[in-house]
Amino acid sequence: MSAPATLRRWLRRARPSRSALAATLTNGAVATIANLGLLVGAVGLLADSATRPGLRAVAVALVVIELVAFARSPLRFLERMSAHRLGYDAVSTWRRWLVARVGALDYSRWRAYALGDVLERSLRDTDELQMLWLRGVIPLVDTAFVLLLGDALVAVLAPFAHWWLVAAQLLIIQLIALGALWLVTRDALRRDRVLRRARSAYRAELLELGGATPALALLGRLEHAGERLVAPEVALRNAESRARRARRVGNLVVALCGALSVSALVDRPQAALLWSVVVGAYCLAVMEALATMRGSFEALVSVSGGAERLESFENFGPVKGRAWPRDVTLKAENLTLVEDARTLIEGLSFQVDAGRRLGVTGVSGVGKSTLLRALAGLDDVARGAVTLGDVRVRDLDEATLRAHVAYVPSEPGFAHGYALDVATLGRGDVKVATRLLHELGIEVVADTWFEELSRGELARVALVRALVTEPDLVLLDEPTAGLGADETRRLLRLLDERGASVVVASHDPQVLQWCDEVVTLDARA
């Protein structure tokens, strides 16, 4: 999809109310007119004063100019504030959109994103998008409008017969300037993509080294981190210098076209002095305006990269899934699971009747976590099916599925904040959560704040979070890692009391003993 089309979609995705948009544009136009008008008016007045037109006319003009000068700053203020407000509202909408979209991704696709710094970047991308309104669309529209208005005024005030000649001349020069800027922008867009790729490669390397370097430094191999950074840095530097070259051309276009517009003055011997002076000042203003437009185009270029990247999160899941079945027997039929082109599990079948407990064990890397994710409907299966009753898990309505099935990964997280928020995530009853936490040995009150939970505390909180909605099926991945024997016992007792079906992946003999049945997955070389 082309960059302009992408930007239009993003503008639509958080469309402001018509009145807010109109107010912002009007504020901007008025402020720009006041800005340009002040200079042109002051110069015109001075030129006119030289012809001694009489005190009254000068006094009136002076008062007008003073008024504009006083009003200019508050007008700018209004313009900026309304543009910022518009931009911020859009950013909040876009951020919610992003979280919802990333939350709907299948696990394998999510992981592909989580690998690089795509998720990290997405925050800044939504931020940058704010410039779409602030530095892109609003100044562009306003400046174009004011330029047209200025051309028309110059032409109408022209003191000779062929006034339209001047207007046409100015218009043509401005159109040429716009066309040239557009060409420059297209080129800049290409270079911007290269630059962004280089930048994100560099950031990804930084991110990766950020995790790995402390250990490398302790091993005495810090120079290895330096060596890894050389290639991405050189690529980034080259891309930066090429992007700078595109900017230079843009500057040249603005300077040339600004100077060209002075030609509207040349060879009009019958023109009045005042008019010539005003048009001269107007040409100065045109150059400023073109520079503003160049800035807007640049802003659009820099925004479009982020917009395109965020666009990749757009996914169109099933519109309406099937309802929750009455029979909640979980069945895996002839299941084959593949991860990164590696077959982990082949032809696996089992059945978990309502309220029963199935343990899954096997050496590390055998595919226990992948199996649990498939059971939770978080990822697709290569062959076979996971069904609840007679409905495939992946065909169920997403909201319904999540209300009845709870999944806890092997390394739970997202446990920072008010304890009861963490333990409920906006679902379930706060009282139930408090009681469950108490049963697992974690005491909380209304304003308990979880800062840094240890692994064992995290494991217990994660379990409570899964049980608080009273699910029919609970899928647990290594729920007792980091727990002692006594804590494990309490956790299993709590699960016992709930009566939900449980599938648990574990190495822990204590857990496996508690299960009604245990499936051992074989390692495939």
Place this chain on the structure above:
Amino acid sequence: MSAPSPFAKSNLLPTAVGGVSGVASLALALMGAYALSELAQGRLTSGAWLLVSTLAGRGLMSMMVEEFSATRSARSLRLSRRRVPSLLKRPRPMHEAQSDLAWALEQAAGADELTRLRANAGASMLGLVVIFVSGGAIAFGIAAALLLLAIPLYRRAGRRSEVLATEYQRRRAQLEERQLQVLRHSPELRGLGAVQYGAREIGAYSDREHQAALSAIRVALQSSLVTEFISGVSIGLVAMVVGFGLLGGRLSLAKALIAVFATSELFGAIRRYGVEFHRREDAARAAALLTVPPERTSADGSALALNAVVTFMNAPPLTLRVQPGDRVVISGPSGAGKTTLLETLLGWREALSGEVTRPAAGVGVIQPSTPVLSGTLRENLTLGSEIDDATVMILLGELGLRGERFADLARPLLPDGRGLSDGERVRILLARALLADASTLVIDDVAGLFDETTRELIRRALEVRPSLTVIEASVDRPLLTRPSLRVELAP
């Protein structure tokens, strides 16, 4: 933060460029005024040419200045990027994640820009002389008085906006951290049906951030409005004074125009500096991110010792002296502070009190969360040093890393360890440390990631290396079954 002197050696060039460009743009403004007066007096051709030259001169100058800034910032960017590895030596807390580092690198590159604008604003003060000469004493008096009025007002507003900007930065950091958490845990949230909760929460955080941003912007705008407003008033008043001068025949049009243009130029330069002045904050934050905090852990020789170290509030002080070849098990229930203790030992955390001594190099760290590097299996194991493949393969076999996935050392690995189980990834880290001839291993509760056979293999691998010092933290099933030293941490 006080700005460094504009005449310090490293700042001389940007100061000079700022000063010269300030004078040049004043000259161009005068030329423009003269061109307009030529036009007004009917000398169209010369007026038009002058005007064209003024425009071209302006364009040229802004291009040259931009070119200068770009070259300078590219240079300082290159210099600071060279320091990156040493900046990554210690784990960075979440709120100054690595992408912040990339941000800081770019911010620091713009530091010269402030120096240049400052010199530019300084040079534009010459405008006052021009106003005096062309517009007379009254015009000069107006411009000077308003300028003197603007500066303290501007400073005051600047201080207020700094306070608000700090509040904004705080909320911004909260939002950033939270959004990243939500996105990083999004499969977990989906598995619990809490995606919408995450979205709502981010929406709320975002609104809170924007409220702070809007009030910071309001104050920042108000403060820049002070100068904008005063500059508008100043231009208007000067225009009025010279206008009367014109009417009375005391002034020529050229002089009148020069006075007005010089006034506008004077305030323009001050305003440009004022706008960028707010970036000082960012520059200070970036500079802080780019300094390596001094390490308080003494790293010398091969000794490893804790002397009355307190790692967190209310923890009893701990003294520990580890001799080469010792096998130490640190045990305690979850939450007792085992990882905190290890990280203090490694110099990744500051101890609240006490002294920590650790070896300068040759320490292998094995944590469940330590990532592998993207690159080949060989690169991950040898870390760029010359080790023959046979040695590597023997070690892999010893740790039970066999089969087709480990047969080819040129096989690429991905940074998240995709295609490897946690147990395999941790064993690669162990092999890497052994190949780098580590004299000390620090192992943080990884035994749970292995099945019994693998655990036995690793135990044996440690036993046949008696000179190796091993420190292991574990809840209840350590790899070290016969430790020479045991530390119990109370919950």
